[in-house]
Amino acid sequence: MKYIDDINLFKSNKDFVAEIDMTGSLGRIYHYPQRMEGCLFLLCLRGECDITIHLSEHKIQKNDIVTILPETFVHVHRQSPDCRLYLIGFNKELLNGINLFNSTMNYLSALIDTPIIPLRPEITELFQDYFMLLIKMKRMGAKPNKDLISTMLLTILHGVGSIHQNTNVTTRTFNRGEEIVKRLVQYIIKHYTKERSVAFYADLLHISPQHLSTTVNKITGKTVTDIIAKLVITDAEAKLKSTDLTIQEIAYSLNFPDISFFGKYFKRYTGMSPKQYRENG
Structure with a gap:
């Protein structure tokens, strides 16, 4: 499927990638550790995926949303046969344009510490609709306005950040x-x-x-x-x-x-x- 070519396109001149992975493409691409060249969001609609993000092992399950930031090492160990992931990726140039650190400073630490968070089914549907909009834009083939894509990237980041700030995921205290x-x-x-x-x-x-x-x-x-x-x-x-x-x-x-x-x-x-x-x- 197209995504196999596109996900490595963080090294190309395309601003974003957007696809539905129904055939285990993510696992084939990241079957050995690789450094993430851009920012990748995953939305799991069914099945499971065992993944290492930097040094921590995780299990992605239904209704999980995953944020993988630039320079992060990713290694997919297993995808279940029924795993279905929505994948949206944005390249470094776009991230530099929004000043990622300043844009996410209120919840950046939470995104790093907890890259995977579970969503309520109704929130999953909202993200699914948003991801589908980007997927449809990608499939249309026309080059979208860069300011529009930057706005959509910020919307996803702020959406995930808001979930972090309003759940217990960010309130854990460390000894x-x-x-x-x-x-x-x-x-x-x-x-x-x-x-x-x-x-x-x-x-x-x-x-x-x-x-x-x-x-x-x-x-x-x-x-x-x-x-x-x-x-x-x-x-x-x-x-x-x-x-x-x-x-x-x-x-x-x-x-x-x-x-x-x-x-x-x-x-x-x-x-x-x-x-x-x-x-x-």
Whole structure:
């Protein structure tokens, strides 16, 4: 279906994509981790979809709406045979035009922390109508006015943000340990391409490396190094599968001193070399 070509069109000059996925296209496109190039909204009308958004695993179910922001890593593990998703995506240029941060600052943190929220059936119908309007515009083929598309993007964002602000999804309080882990992940997302030292992140959090390590292990059952490596490996996998960068270029982009060190690091966490991963499917 058209969407298979279009969803990667965040790299093209089209302002938006809009389709109904009835055949598992999303799962085929994101069957390995990829960095989202634009902003993607999913509306689930039936079935289920198991997905990882950044480092967190989620299950998308009927009446869920999903907001996947730019620079987020996405990996679809499974779509049920009856899964039906409405998909609307907007490219980076359009997002820059609306100043995404200022436009969503009141609920941006909620969108990052909780990308999937359940809707009441009647609210699902309202979003479905809005998505269908964009899908019909897309299928007409005529290039729509950019200001109109920007307005529609803001309408969806504000609609989702309003739901966040009026439900318990944004009112959860974090204890001290959970807050440390939450902030750690935010810092890792920002700095992982340059920094993999526990001490670096402990310094940003104004706590000792030992305190950070103990807290993270208690809350997540993982080490700080594991969490850093998860994002580094996810990025490496995405670049190996979805770009033509050489393995050496990928190694340098992730701040490895040489291709040998990168290869050993990659194999330690995946069980195969970067070359084997790239050639495997």
